[in-house]
Amino acid sequence: MTHTLSKNPVFCALDTTYVTKAVTLAQSLVGKVGGLKVGMEFFYANGPAGYQAVAETGIPIFLDLKLHDIPNTVAGGIRAITPLEPTMLTVHTAGGIEMMKAAKAASTEGPGVSPVVVGVTVLTSLDDGDLQMAGVTGTAADQVRRLAGNAQAAGLDGVVCSPLEVDLIRADCGPDFKLIVPGIRPKGAAIGDQKRIMGPAEALGRGADVLVIGRPITQANHPAGAAEAIQAEIAAPAP
């Protein structure tokens, strides 16, 4: 059995290396977000013990380690992290179909509920020129669609994508493929370094399943209040 994603689509990105800061923030967000995203900086700095300190809040965790290696090594990495019982984890689709198949298979071997396994397609820091330098002909959008198709063919549960890619991938991959979407900015939030952004309600309307939101919550004076305001924005009827 694979984890069911929470009804609340907002996962807050805990982009910090400090356990105390992460735990305090997580405690304030209990009942206000659907999950927390723990990435490589936190996990490399604090390991499973740091992870467990955050997980003790009971909030589902998206362990975003973006695994990318040969199939056997990625499968081993996944076997090492599934005992932590993350709700969701990531692998790079560029690792190939055999790697993604091995990742999905390894994720189901443990005795507990299996994590949702999603693929990272083209990093949003790369543009068409960067891809050409790496020998990819065609546009970044073409490559995202190709890699999302590979992820689905390999049996992954979904992909991480920009809000502007949701329409295309939803149309290509159908209603059950999970789309995990960062680059979300609620009303009044600073854009920061994000370039291709969208509001939470619009991204959900286009077919996003999970909204990954970091600084608009973590940098707010009252993170819990910011998370509540996002819920209100999502619930409000479209103008």
Ligand code: C5P
């Ligand atoms: O603070 P902000 O809302 O921009 O945080 C978004 C989170 O999603 C960060 O953890 C960022 O690294 C991550 N992310 C992203 N764009 C991607 C993939 C991940 O912003 N394409």
